[in-house]
Amino acid sequence: MPADALKCKECSTTYPLEARYVCDRCFGPLEVAYSPPTSSPEELRRRIQAGPHTLWRYADFLPLEGPPRSALPTGWTPLVRADRLAQRLGLGELWVKNETANPTHSFKDRVVSVALARAQELGFQTIACASTGNLANAVAAHAAAAGLPSYVLIPADLEEEKILATGAYGTNVVAVKGNYDAVNRLCTELAGERDDWAFVNVNVRPYYAEGSKTLAFEVAEQLGWELPDRVVAPVASGSLFTKLARAFEEWIECGLLEGEVPAMNGAQAEGCSPVAQAFAAGTSICRPVKPDTIAKSLAIGNPADGPYAVELAQRTGGGIDAVTDDEVRAGIRLLAETTGIFTETAGGVTTAVLAKLAERGDIGADERVVLCVTGDGLKTIDVVRDTFAVTEIEPRVEEFDRALSRPGGLATAFGSAGAAI
Numbered sequence: 001m002p003a004d005a006l007k008c009k010e011c012s013t014t015y016p017l018e019a020r021y022v023c024d025r026c027f028g029p030l031e032v033a034y035s036p037p038t039s040s041p042e043e044l045r046r047r048i049q050a051g052p053h054t055l056w057r058y059a060d061f062l063p064l065e066g067p068p069r070s071a072l073p074t075g076w077t078p079l080v081r082a083d084r085l086a087q088r089l090g091l092g093e094l095w096v097k098n099e100t101a102n103p104t105h106s107f108k109d110r111v112v113s114v115a116l117a118r119a120q121e122l123g124f125q126t127i128a129c130a131s132t133g134n135l136a137n138a139v140a141a142h143a144a145a146a147g148l149p150s151y152v153l154i155p156a157d158l159e160e161e162k163i164l165a166t167g168a169y170g171t172n173v174v175a176v177k178g179n180y181d182a183v184n185r186l187c188t189e190l191a192g193e194r195d196d197w198a199f200v201n202v203n204v205r206p207y208y209a210e211g212s213k214t215l216a217f218e219v220a221e222q223l224g225w226e227l228p229d230r231v232v233a234p235v236a237s238g239s240l241f242t243k244l245a246r247a248f249e250e251w252i253e254c255g256l257l258e259g260e261v262p263a264m265n266g267a268q269a270e271g272c273s274p275v276a277q278a279f280a281a282g283t284s285i286c287r288p289v290k291p292d293t294i295a296k297s298l299a300i301g302n303p304a305d306g307p308y309a310v311e312l313a314q315r316t317g318g319g320i321d322a323v324t325d326d327e328v329r330a331g332i333r334l335l336a337e338t339t340g341i342f343t344e345t346a347g348g349v350t351t352a353v354l355a356k357l358a359e360r361g362d363i364g365a366d367e368r369v370v371l372c373v374t375g376d377g378l379k380t381i382d383v384v385r386d387t388f389a390v391t392e393i394e395p396r397v398e399e400f401d402r403a404l405s406r407p408g409g410l411a412t413a414f415g416s417a418g419a420a421i
């Protein structure tokens with residue numbers, strides 16, 4: 001499926017495939033447009049299956065001249081059958097897409113892989129980004145692997161784990177006194193000043209966004225070339241959420257999949273839920289908010305793709321829901337104790353929204369549901385502090401036995417997360 005232009009999402013004006021992200025005529029966002037594939041579905045499938053066990057197996061559906069010769073291997077993360085979580089929530093067939101298995105432990109490795117590869121094709125020598133944390137991790141790592149200098153701009157109040165895990169790669173960490181929306185504004189200005197820098201989520205954003213499609217391609221391939229009925233995914237800018245659906249659409253259009261785009265359910269934290277609020281109000285206009293939530297990786301108060309996320313949820317019979325920070329903590333716990341997957345706050349948001357949908361009876365008993373867990377719990381380790389007890393004993397057997405025989409034994413202080421949701 002050759003990429004042949006950048007196209008305005010609003011007025012359909014087309015532009016060459018260069019570093020450009022906004023329409024000159026209407027200021028709408030640009031995205032990559034492809035011409036229909038010339039190969040049969042069988043040939044497309046054969047080419048995918050002959051590819052590497054990374055996201056580059058989907059190179060035919062990415063806006064690149066070719067896959068990069070060397071890059072940090074990304075994607076092909078596990079799709080895990082989650083029977084115990086399904087049982088706890090009273091659901092039928094539930095799968096968890098475990099994006100913590102990427103090189104820097106979040107789905108952002110996908111978007112950065114594609115943005116960086118395209119930036120190199122376009123001749124950029126310096127990589128930068130505005131980030132809520134996971135993107136900074138990924139840019140620092142992938143730029144290091146490519147041997148390019150990088151600059152990551154982050155809100156100064158970011159979780160320390162994410163700052164440390166970013167600086168470790170030898171990038172230039174710039175902490176901006178302000179929230180993500182301030183960081184993003186600054187990067188937009190900087191991208192105008194420094195046209196020899198590729199800001200992965202600003203001036204090469206149309207390519208960056210395409211990387212998210214590979215998550216959905218993998219889900220479909222891992223389900224045996226079938227579609228799920230429903231996907232639950234986090235919404236920050238709305239880019240991941242909308243590109244997942246776009247990926248399913250592309251494969252339906254070219255004959256690789258049969259059926260309809262799944263019901264798309266978006267997940268936000270109440271402390272930053274402009275898209276959920278718009279959905280609830282029945283409008284696609286997302287009024288900007290000032291974020292205040294433990295789910296910092298989703299704390300985008302002015303989401304660029306918010307209106308498209310609302311429209312997608314409406315069109316597919318899904319929805320956009322928001323959960324409280326306490327529900328987020330309970331979601332992290334619930335996922336961990338039923339699947340063995342420890343997620344960061346964003347995954348807690350997504351799991352808590354899944355629990356809410358299940359409780360409301362919004363999910364049919366025969367539905368095949370995919371829950372997208374986008375990042376690793378070690379990135380936001382602080383939020384699980386004091387949610388369980390640690391029993392300290394002297395190194396003697398009778399001490400152990402005494403601790404065990406106390407009322408409640410060694411049970412956690414937190415109790416069952418299922419009850420808290």
Ligand SMILES: [Zn+2]
Nearest residue numbers: 008011023026
């Ligand atoms: Zn336009």
